[in-house]
Amino acid sequence: MSKLKMGIIGLGRMGMEHAKHIAANAGQVEALAACALDDGQLAVAKELGFKAVYKDYKEMLDKEDIEAIIVASPTDLHTEMCAYILQHPKKIHIFCEKPLDMNVNDETESMKIYNLVKQADVVFQIGFNRRMDKQYRAAYEQIQEGKIGDPQVVKITSRDPFVISIDLIKRIGGLLVDFTTYDFDMARYMMGSNIKEVYAKGGVLIEPKLKEVDDIDTLALVLEFENGTFGLIDNSRQAVYGYDVRVEVFGSEGMLKVENVNKSAVEYYNKDNAQLKNPLPIFMERYEEAYISEMDSFIQSVKSGTPVVCSIEDVILAQRAAAAGLESLRTGKPVRVNNEF
Known part of the structure; x- marks a missing residue:
């Protein structure tokens, strides 16, 4: 070929x-x-x-x-x-x-x-x-196999290791647009249902300069899906211990968790405390294999016609959830998401 x-x-x-x-x-x-x-x-x-x-x-x-x-x-x-x-x-x-x-x-x-x-x-x-990360993919496949029964609640934590520059934020969008859209997509992906409603609470707890660009650094979200299930998302622009990204899906017959990845699987315990390595320091390291996998997937879709792993519909639905989150922050009320095309 x-x-x-x-x-x-x-x-x-x-x-x-x-x-x-x-x-x-x-x-x-x-x-x-x-x-x-x-x-x-x-x-x-x-x-x-x-x-x-x-x-x-x-x-x-x-x-x-x-x-x-x-x-x-x-x-x-x-x-x-x-x-x-x-x-x-x-x-x-x-x-x-x-x-x-x-x-x-x-x-x-x-x-x-x-x-x-x-x-x-x-x-x-x-x-x-993240759809092509082997950890998340394994959890997704086990959900599809029915290992936890009917999914009921998804919990997602996403926290960057440091606040990126204000200039960069201006070019790529605020927290909900650039950062949380990953979580909206992952929530839909894991739960197999579109987001029906978003309720958001957020503020500036870390970097006061973010107020100058009408952005926030700390965010908590409650989601309701079209199939009646629920989601919880928390975001922060600064976790001093590293890049902190975790997912938990709770179901009628069990639970699946995707924990942080670090450079060592060795944990040390003694009579006083336990020690383990911090999470990887930045997303580029955490998702290095996923970047390769998503590009391989794209190439195969072009060559053989297999469906793409993430479509134009997926990104628009994530953006609509972000728009609902922004409106919820403004009004203090839950906001419905339009899922029609």
């Missing part, structure tokens, strides 16, 4: 991660072209083996025979770039990082992409990488 000719737009921290995976997958993929504005990033792309580099993504798409592309640009450019690619004369499959759009309160651009995807004969996958 011929190699899939791939390109990438954006070589920031996620884009560079994907670029490395493409370059390392020489058996299935040809690293054809990369686009970024930074000369240093483009130099790294050349070192990785990308045949051509560009600063203008439109020029790259016009000149190169790209069959599939990764959109890892700043979040506020996702819809613009995806729309251009989907309307390009060439047939180009798309892997787009999440969220699709920062403006979750106005679906105009997201629904434009949704309609273009439905009209185009292309694979379109969203980068909710």
Whole structure:
């Protein structure tokens, strides 16, 4: 089978991660072209083996025979770039990082992409990488097998190790849009049902400067699903002990838990206390294998037509849950989520 000719737009921290995976997958993929504005990033792309580099993504798409592309640009450019690619004369499959759009309160651009995807004969996958993490995937599969009976409550904890810069928050969206959308998607994924209602409480308990950009650093959510089950999510922008992400699903016949991953499985106990390693320090390490798996999954979907692991519908539903959460924070009341397309 011929190699899939791939390109990438954006070589920031996620884009560079994907670029490395493409370059390392020489058996299935040809690293054809990369686009970024930074000369240093483009130099790294050349070192990785990308045949051509560009600063203008439109020029790259016009000149190169790209069959599939990764959109890892700043979040506020996702819809613009995806729309251009989907309307390009060439047939180009798309892997787009999440969220699709920062403006979750106005679906105009997201629904434009949704309609273009439905009209185009292309694979379109969203980068909710946690679905491909082997720990979460194992829990999901056991739920599907009925090991805990009927799922009743899902509890998700997501806490970053440090507060990211205000400038970065401006570019990628606030806590609910950039951060909690992962949890909304994971909650739907584990429970097998759409989120019906969101009730949110949040505030600034860590970094006062977040008030200047109308954001928060601490969040607690109660979810109700369409099938009558419930969810609890807690988020923080700063856990001093590391990247803290855990999931628990409770059911009629048992419970499944996905705990933190650390660098050592060795725990030390004595008469006074117990010691174990902290969680991994950052999401890039925690989900390193998941990033590879989600890209492998995308490549296989393009080559063999298998369904994508995370669709355009999935990201829009996560964004709608985020919009409901923002409205709940504003009003202090539970807010219904629109799940219709």
